[in-house]
Amino acid sequence: MAAEIEKSTLLTTLKTYFGYDTFRNQQREIIATVLAGTDAIVIMPTGGGKSICYQLPALHFKGLTLVISPLIALMKDQVDGLKANGIEADFYNSSQGATLQQSIINKAAAGKLKLLYVAPESLAGLSPILNENYISCVAIDEAHCISSWGHDFRPSYQQLGFLKKTLPKSPVIALTATADKATRQDIADQLNISHAQQFLSSFDRKNITLEVRAADKRLDQIKRFLAKRPDTSGIIYCLSRKTTESVSEALKVEGIEATSYHAGLSFEERNKVQEDFIYDKTQVVCATVAFGMGIDKSNVRWVIHYNMPKNLEGYYQEIGRAGRDGLKSHALLFHSYADVLQLRRFTQGAGNEEVQNAKLDRMKQYAEATTCRRKILLSYFGEFLEQDCGNCDVCKNPPQFFEGTILAQKALSTIARAKETQPIGVIIDILRGAKNAQILDTGLDQISTYGIGADVSWKDWQHYILQLINQGYCEIAFHLRNSLHLTQSSKAVLFEGKKVSLTHPTEAIKQEVLTEKKPKIKKGNDLFEKLRSLRSEIAKEEEIPAYLVFSDKTLKEMEQVRPTTEMELLEISGVGQRKLDVYGDAFIDAILDFQQQKLKKKGSKTATHQVTFNMLKDGLSVDEVAKKRDLKDTTVYSHLAKLAQDGADLDLYNYVSKTEVEQIKSAKKDLDNPEGLKPYFEHFEEKIPYYKIRLALTLIDMEG
Template sequence: MTKPVETDNTLPLSDGRITDVLTRWWGFDRLRPLQAEAIAAALAGRDSLVVMPTGGGKSLCYQLPPLVGETTDVVISPLVALMKDQVDALEAIGYPAAAIHGGMSQEERSNVRDQLAAGELRLLFTAPERLVNTGLLDLLARVGVKRFAVDEAHCISHWGHDFRPEYRQLALLRDRFPSASIHAFTATATPRVRSDIARQLNLRDPVELVGTFDRPNLVYRVVPRTDRIAQTLAILGRHRGEASIVYCISRKETEKLAARLAAEGLLARPYHAGLDAKERHRTQEAFTRETIDVVVATVAFGMGIDRSDVRLVLHTSLPKSLEAYQQETGRAGRDGLAAECVLLYSSADVFSWESLVRKSAAESELEPEEQERLIASQMEHLLSMRRYAQAARCRHAALSEYFGQSYPAAACGACDVCLGETDSLPEATVTAQKILSCVARVQERFGVRHVCEVLRGAKTDAVLRHGHDRLSTFGLLAAIDQRAAENLVHQLLDQELLTRTAGDRPVVTLNERSWEVLRGSREVVLLEPRAGKTKAAKTDT
């Protein structure tokens, strides 16, 4: 529950020093929603948990207080690139800020420590592992640091979409600095993740500030992926000359797609963590300064990007979570004007991500039990993302409700579903009964692919070996291709009308809802997206 902000008598929210600092350093004459409350909590010494969606201005919430209170504050961030971007931007306006990270020389780190000891800094950026493992805590204690800002705080939670074990070490801040206030910031967190963040950081009666997750100026579309390059070119054609970000799942796809777009005459460059740091910086600068229009990137791109006029965010594959999708699409339309967010979706994306999730967990230093918990959490995120992609309901409502907020409108007028760009499958209940009957006929012992091969009448080795070509359900969906058949099965899974077992060789099984459909006591709605059909969207601009 959001709690009221309590300020002391010496630093009320209306204090002229806040306005003076805001105007003198940033040239602003007012704060955005939640910024005032977050800053007031910091100045009052109250712990806080601030969930401010991408583009909401959360960095100002920890940059302004040390100037007003003339203190030295610490910002904990997971990414060196993000630290460097923020320090560079602050130094450009004369703000006394510095960072300590692993990419610096010993001499550079020593110089920053000297500045810190001399009281010359207002903000110090560092990473969790650098903070707790290098004796830096002792120096901060001598300096008398009274405020810590934990950026990307969702990284501390197993239930977050980007868990980082090193963040768990931040629990010691409360013991080492009992009189300091701790402020957790994130752009995306469900109610469960918010609760876990507060628990892991030992926040004391925190002020909880949660912004709205809905972005009414964004038009969301999900399109079945049939030809990644052709579809990308067609979508970018609607935004020629406009700032666009195209996300790919791998570095290889990023390079390939960027080269093809450039060959087609688009001002496009790739961006991923495998590129030289100088090359990444050049691409980022070119995009920020508007000398290129399109960045084709992995998820490594986006944090700290200060460009408000992005008109398109295109995902060529399924993101790993709705949190990641919300954050990445949130980079579009920060100027408040209409922008488009398109997801090219294939059910194969889920299996690609599952393989990556298991590989990443196996390569981590976590204990086996922790690895399994991490895999389970990340798969839960992934399946929520798939449910969003395959749902026959308003995209704005689906996103808002996932993050624990209600959506007031019956139809948003700004997504493919509400704009009528998708179709419901005719006789969906009959089709569902055919699929469920096939699962029963193969004795609930096979996976999605095999069930669909039987339904399509495919005489594969496995189908023939098990005699499934002799089943009454063989060929019942012969008129559709394998991809479409699997899509329908996944829709049934997402509506919990079928169950998929866990493990390396999952099979689909029936449940009570399945039998309700088979008995005719439950109606089914299935989505049949129609590619390439778009209408003008209603936006609040």
């Protein structure tokens, strides 16, 4: 089938329904593979454009594309997004009544749907249409859920292998943002698509700033962080339900719209939290890891990990929920020794305890890095950066190393004299000469190194000892009450004069002042805010999330380019034909109104319309004005329409004939006052250009 569809046709579909002029990453190759009837496994980062890989082919298949999605609460968001783009889609799950479910099956059977979303648990209800008379393609989203090797295993996904057997001629496309080699093989085998073509995109999300801080006064740090990012959406991930509730309550006291999300809530409560977040009613969600999968909310500007995640797969997927629109976003991770101990306890007794601990060690290595964090993160997924990223805290503020051999010898000697029986906290207490009950009752104050590190703070000692662990001079015996043990390498430091380099701890609050610039907030005073306000009004009217009208990235481009005609607006990334037809006039009017208000403030001598008018009075043609001002012809013609409306001494009949005006006047009656310019353009079979239609309609309005 792919051979029948030319690249230009796919690009037209992409622009018409999704608003994009070009494919990203490997999208075109993946789409061609699926349309050719070949199975595919797609590993693409969150925000990389996975959905288009099955949504666009669905528009070219004769039958239905069935989409398996893990979370019921998020299907509506996906379907609303498709409908906003003019694509017929629906979802089928256990939250619906029998009558509604039957009507959806009837719509699918009648060929009235292009995509149907379903949870694995609800597949049995679709048995009347689970055959190739109706289904042309199967997409399995969040495919890592099928693998017990994956970080988010769901048993319900393991039944999905029957789909390929039931629909052998329909291509299966399995998609996920994170899957290592073992997980990819597991996905292929369990879905019975072992010969599927695999597509691995770059895991590098350059727009996300990576930062790790010591977990010291986390709440205070979070409050400062959010104070510098007012009115932005974000997620705070926590290990426990209790923490999600305490953090959200603390933020509410600060006047921040925050709420908690965890497995202890009912389905209705969890659904409400997700919907409020998607619809921008809630600014911050404090959540356990259960939150966020599949959320297409494109304007999440930051993700904070209050506690350290248990592996890099989960961490990568969670930070990937920020900045899906490609704009600058921030991932902040708080790292503490206590979190590592707690996560170790979670793995004890697990069937794959050794694997989980190895993954936790890699997570720890990332958090404690003194080199580019993005290099460490990407190397885990088999991708290697040649140069440092320049967009992580280590690159922006490289740690300062110093000669730390004496400190290392003091710490290692204390571990030895404590007979390798004490955890890190007790070792630090010995070094600092603490007089607490544990030290005195056990006689640890009699050790010869007792108090030799009293001049170093407890927190700094912890920082130095963790570095000694990372450098392999000592290790934590987790199975022996987390006691610190020496390694073979420690002998070189204690007895052979080996030098040790350590880094000073960075002060999180100072670092924040250095790296964060307070944004200039021009509430309601700039074009972006005006467009955002308009988007919000439209979203409320249509009862859809604001980012489904247009993303922040699209609004930013509008702010920069300032399109004032339909053709100019259509050139903006994210503006497709359907959205142009529905929202185009409102956004063009908002831009024109903003420019007019700005001109009134600045005075007519700087007015862009007036500059055009003066040049025309000097005898320049429209083409010459456009060339001289580096504008498009259509923009100059929009200036003419605006000038005429404002009463300028200008005869629009110099640019559009009376015959053409009469034709357009007649069409206006025949078409019953259509909205926008496109109906006229099509009515005249594209023979009268858009600019003449706009000028003619301006004349018709002015002449009453």
